[in-house]
Amino acid sequence: MNRSIFRIEFFAAALLGCVSSTNVTAAEHTLLPTPKTVHIGYFLSTLKPVLSIDSGDTVTLESIASIVPAVVDASGVVPPSALPQAMRDIYGTVQDRGPGPHVLTGPIEIKGAMPGDVLEVRILDVQLAIDWGYNRQRPYAGTLPDEFPALWNRIIPIDRTAKTAEVAKGVVVPVNRPFFGIMGLAPDSGRISSGPPGVHAGNMDNKDLTAGTTLYLPVHAPGALFSAGDAHAAQGHGEVDLTAIETGMRGTFQFILHKDMKLRWPRAETPTHWMAMGLNPDLDDAMRIAVRETIELIVEKYPKLTREEAYMIASVAVDYHVTQVVDGTKGVHGMIPKSIFKQ
Incomplete structure (x- = not known):
């Protein structure tokens, strides 16, 4: 086990004070995207799992770019051979789509998980799987919908x-911290769009949820x-034009089921920070939720601190980032530095 993963496990136990439900002989699984292992544009509470695992197991999962292959072919930027055959198979075969646009690999069943439990998702590794990505501006979407009314696609070599990726002539951005824009669970009932994030997590588009992070x-x-x-090679906080550098990605996750934890909203941690999240269609309300979650997290971790002291800490030491503003439900996440707590 490398040091970063060890630190995450150590701090997770310290933060949450819980006993994990894991199996003794954890298994390793691989889940590749095919027409039978993806679903497009939705989360569904009754969707049949494509993989069933035990708590403690590890899964290496691959996702494809959520763009019609013909659009990439027409660009002439990358050769046809650069598109994975799985991508062509999926778009040529899967008819049940929407209301969102995202191609999602899964779902994965964690045996024994029930409503009210908490699933710990350790993001052990994330790697780019292809040599190109794209950025899309859609009519009447994004942060400035009235100012950019035309459909616009740019295929970007990686x-x-x-x-690195050259996104415009002479403009090179790093792609050294890739992440999955969507990581989420099924809702409590029915079918929901893959577009807006929520208590199920989903399309959080949170650039801080990279390898070494735990959800x-x-x-x-x-x-x-x-x-x-919804693999992202690079993205700024906000994701203001609607998309990031969208691409294909391979990630390795470990899943641990907790029966003795309760959460209302998703949370996360890195080796250096705890992360409190707020999600709401109104950005002000998203900020309020993130601050409340910050207060709750701090007083859970340090019961001797009052709520007033936790509120103060949120003001003097926590950085709040606008996660994204383009997914219908907007996001704010607060980064709580672990280093300030000296106990």
Whole structure:
């Protein structure tokens, strides 16, 4: 086990004060995208799992870019051979789509998970899987919908060796911190769009959820039913034009089920910070939720601190980021530095 993963496990136990429900002989699984292992544009509480695992198991999961292959082919930027055959198979075969646009790999059933539990998702590794990505501006979407009314696509070559992408002539951005824009569980009932994030997590588009980060997600449906996709090679906080550098990605996750934890909203932690999240269609309300979650997290971790002291800490030491503002439900996440707590 490398040091970063050890630190996450250590701090997770210290933060949450819980006993994990894990199996003794954890298994390793691989889940590749095919027409039978993806779903497009939705989360569904009754969707049949494509993989069933035990708590403690590890899954290496791959996702494809959520763009019609013909659009990439027409660009002439990348050769046809650069598109994975799985991508062509999925878009040529899967008819049940929407209301969102995202191709999601899964769902994965965690045996024994029930509503009210918490699923810990350790993001052990994230790697780019292809040598290109895209950015899309859609009519009447994004942060400035009235100012950019035309459909616009840019196919962007990615240098996976240098870990860079030239997004415009002479403009090179790093792609060294890739992440899954969508990591989420099934809702409590019915079918919901993959577009807006929520208590199920989903399309959080949180650039800080990179390798070495741990997510804590409230379970709403039997089996939890985890799916992931919407791979991002690079993104700024806000994701203001609607998309990031969207691409294909391979990630390794470990899933741990907690029966003695309760959460209302998703939470996360890195080796250096705890992360409190707020999600709401109104950005002000998203900020309020993130601050309340910050207060709750601090007083849970340090019961001797009062709520007034936690509120003060949120003001003097916590950085709040606008996660994204383009998914209908907007996001704010607060980064709580672990280093300030000296106990």
